Amino acid sequence: MTPMQQAYDVYEDRCPTRLVLDRLADKWAVLILDRLQDGPVRFNHIRRDIKGISQKVLAQTLRKLERNGLISRTIFPTVPVTVEYALTPLGSTLTDTVSALAHWAEKNMDAIFVAQRAYDEAHPG
Template identity: 70%
Template sequence: MDAGPFPFDVYEDQCPTRMVLDRLADKWALLLMLRLADGPLRFNQLRRDVKGISQKVLSQTLKKLERDGLVTRTVYPTVPVTVEYALTPLAQTLREPVEALTRWAESHMDAVQAAQQAYDAGAAAR
């Protein structure tokens, strides 16, 4: 398949873009990026805002996003130490598509649930 103007081809099994897609397909990563879209937040504020995420998963996800260049971590020398997380300019380029995906999920959830129920009913009849 022609990769077009880009040097990567997501359909190739060793293409590094698959790692990026995997990261962006992670619900916690998307939720954290959405939450940080309006500005920097501290760790505990993120934990309070993103219901259901454990402290361990929050920490792991923020580290992965930081490694990928999507989140910055700023440490302030206060007592106790204050740490803020913010989206990078690179991550800001994802804001519109991530928000669109979220709006789609929220506005089509009834149709998805109806499809799941219909599928499950048909599977039970087989």
């Protein structure tokens, strides 16, 4: 029995893809997925690498990514307990895209600054 491929359309209101896009298209989710590309990382390790993220937001974002099957959460009964987060195969299909987004800003920051100054001069007040 061939599974029926449902047609999803991200332009449609109430389409479930909107909920997913809301989770993926999030600054912190993008940075976390990018950070996990090189292998599993622990909670506090991510927290230190992604400077400025709060514990609450990190925990929340990790939960969302885990629930959507993009990352896995593995507990090691060490002392203190160790929790490792890693990309799932599904999550791996996303990282190229997400990393490109994360690093596009780095590459084009100077052009963006030029645009911002031009805009602000043309739109005073």
